[in-house]
Amino acid sequence: MPATLAPDQVCRYCTALADSRDPRHTTTPELCRLMHRDEPHIYALAAALARALTDPHPTDAQIGDLLTDADQIVYGFPVPPTEWHVELLPEHEDDWDLDVVTRLSINGVPHAVDTDNNLVPLALTA
Numbered sequence: 001m002p003a004t005l006a007p008d009q010v011c012r013y014c015t016a017l018a019d020s021r022d023p024r025h026t027t028t029p030e031l032c033r034l035m036h037r038d039e040p041h042i043y044a045l046a047a048a049l050a051r052a053l054t055d056p057h058p059t060d061a062q063i064g065d066l067l068t069d070a071d072q073i074v075y076g077f078p079v080p081p082t083e084w085h086v087e088l089l090p091e092h093e094d095d096w097d098l099d100v101v102t103r104l105s106i107n108g109v110p111h112a113v114d115t116d117n118n119l120v121p122l123a124l125t126a
Ligand SMILES: [Zn+2]
Pocket: 010, 011, 012, 013, 014, 015, 032, 033, 035, 036
């Protein structure tokens, strides 16, 4: 996928995320690149995650907050899907023991938000 940002540009999501926090908090093109790759399917997954986890109509800042997770999750898919389907899954009785806060399905692959607020494939939390 071609990059969409110029080298000196910060993506709109990192910009919104920085603006939503401490007003003195700024972001830079370097931090934006460290947070996530500049690829359309990563932005699309972050938006799908935000719709499921945060708000049906997420703001750019809410999407920005999930870009690092989206970047990691994309690695779990050998071929990045062109469309993302994210659904919350029912709780399990052993979630407490597994440090699982929320279960969700990402294109059919079970994932979990753990107690450290990491979003990981569910098999790795066991
Ligand atoms: Zn960014």
